[in-house]
Amino acid sequence: MQTIDNYNFSGKKAIVRVDFNVPLDANFEVTDDTRIVGALPTIKKILNDGGSAILMSHLGRPKEGPEEKYSLKHIIKPLANLLGQDVKFIDDCIGDKVLAAKAALKPGEVLVLENLRFYKAEDKDKEAMPGFAKKLAEGVDVYVNDAFGTAHRSHASTAVIAQFVKDKMAGYLLELEIKFLGDTLENPVKPFVAIVGGAKVSGKLEVLTSLIKKVDTILIGGGMAYTFLKAQGHEIGNSLVEDELLGTAKEILATAKAKGVKFMLPTDNLAADKFDNAADVQLVGVEIPQGRMALDIGPETLKAYAAEIAKAKTVLWNGPMGCFEMPNFAKGTFGVCQAVADSSAISIIGGGDSVAAVNQSGLADKMSHISTGGGASLEYIEGKVLPGIAAVRN
Numbered sequence: 001m002q003t004i005d006n007y008n009f010s011g012k013k014a015i016v017r018v019d020f021n022v023p024l025d026a027n028f029e030v031t032d033d034t035r036i037v038g039a040l041p042t043i044k045k046i047l048n049d050g051g052s053a054i055l056m057s058h059l060g061r062p063k064e065g066p067e068e069k070y071s072l073k074h075i076i077k078p079l080a081n082l083l084g085q086d087v088k089f090i091d092d093c094i095g096d097k098v099l100a101a102k103a104a105l106k107p108g109e110v111l112v113l114e115n116l117r118f119y120k121a122e123d124k125d126k127e128a129m130p131g132f133a134k135k136l137a138e139g140v141d142v143y144v145n146d147a148f149g150t151a152h153r154s155h156a157s158t159a160v161i162a163q164f165v166k167d168k169m170a171g172y173l174l175e176l177e178i179k180f181l182g183d184t185l186e187n188p189v190k191p192f193v194a195i196v197g198g199a200k201v202s203g204k205l206e207v208l209t210s211l212i213k214k215v216d217t218i219l220i221g222g223g224m225a226y227t228f229l230k231a232q233g234h235e236i237g238n239s240l241v242e243d244e245l246l247g248t249a250k251e252i253l254a255t256a257k258a259k260g261v262k263f264m265l266p267t268d269n270l271a272a273d274k275f276d277n278a279a280d281v282q283l284v285g286v287e288i289p290q291g292r293m294a295l296d297i298g299p300e301t302l303k304a305y306a307a308e309i310a311k312a313k314t315v316l317w318n319g320p321m322g323c324f325e326m327p328n329f330a331k332g333t334f335g336v337c338q339a340v341a342d343s344s345a346i347s348i349i350g351g352g353d354s355v356a357a358v359n360q361s362g363l364a365d366k367m368s369h370i371s372t373g374g375g376a377s378l379e380y381i382e383g384k385v386l387p388g389i390a391a392v393r394n
């Protein structure tokens with residue numbers, strides 16, 4: 001398979017879909033350059049080979065054409081500083097002047113195109129998409145996709161463009177996601193423990209259905225736990241519940257049993273009298289008293305989950321164990337975080353709120369892989385083919 005490592009970019013013009021969707025403050029200063037830093041290895045590989053890099057990205061969600069606050073010109077200075085060289089910018093992403101800028105680009109030079117989503121043909125206008133993608137592909141020799149966060153979308157720059165460029169491949173960031181999420185899910189080192197939490201069963205239904213075929217143990221936390229506990233006949237008080245999914249929850253429990261998957265639910269909980277950090281809290285068992293809502297797993301559950309995590313060789317975690325945004329209900333989530341950090345397992349944090357929790361805990365460097373794409377990582381775990389990956393893998 002064509003990889004970025006075995007491709008020689010010498011004399012080639014590479015168009016790279018990067019993820020420069022970075023946060024900006026009121027003065028248009030980049031407040032978090034993680035994504036720009038993440039794109040550097042791929043850009044440097046192209047330049048070091050003697051190629052030139054044409055970078056394209058979206059930024060924010062512009063509604064009707066160009067908007068100052070969404071211009072990619074704001075990232076030029078930080079990018080130039082990080083690369084230690086000049087970076088050219090052009091205030092459009094297709095058209096004659098862009099073609100001329102591409103043609104004028106010399107080996108070792110970098111050109112950033114203007115925000116792709118200033119054109120509806122990038123993401124919304126399906127009919128115009130192929131024509132727009134073809135224009136993006138004009139004047140380039142090779143297409144590299146390095147934006148995992150948008151890999152679950154079939155947009156002009158993330159997938160459609162690939163049909164107009166002969167040489168195409170994943171960049172280093174995308175490769176890393178494929179290695180950890182893809183390879184681990186296809187071929188996990190056992191025991192494989194999945195930790196699934198978050199608000200609702202409905203949000204993680206496909207994740208659960210997919211994981212149950214692959215894992216040895218599933219640890220459930222967060223609001224979704226109480227739909228399962230209710231399905232088992234327990235009292236859940238005012239805890240979050242999806243009554244319409246009680247049947248589905250029972251089916252999932254039955255499937256786990258039939259497959260010999262250890263499916264663990266909280267055995268103790270922090271039950272609050274209201275949804276508030278300052279609420280009156282009781283530590284209760286599996287039954288939640290009427291009038292109270294469970295907002296975190298209790299210490300006994302945490303201990304049992306940590307013991308499973310300690311035995312694991314692979315851990316995949318998606319979704320918090322409780323309302324961790326409120327400090328009084330964060331112990332379960334941060335406790336799981338610590339357990340994953342302490343384990344010698346390959347640990348993959350699968351996007352979304354668990355990434356936020358890991359970053360807040362200061363334990364991020366103890367994890368094997370923290371996925372950069374929220375929606376994209378969920379879809380990958382669900383077993384879906386991501387258009388952005390399929391496009392560069394033929």
Ligand code: AMP
Nearest residue numbers: 198199203222223240294295319322323
């Ligand atoms: P998700 O986006 O599905 O991963 O859900 C994350 C959200 O679930 C977070 O904002 C948590 O505060 C919320 N959450 C976690 N546990 C509970 C719970 N026991 N009750 C209500 N909401 C919860």
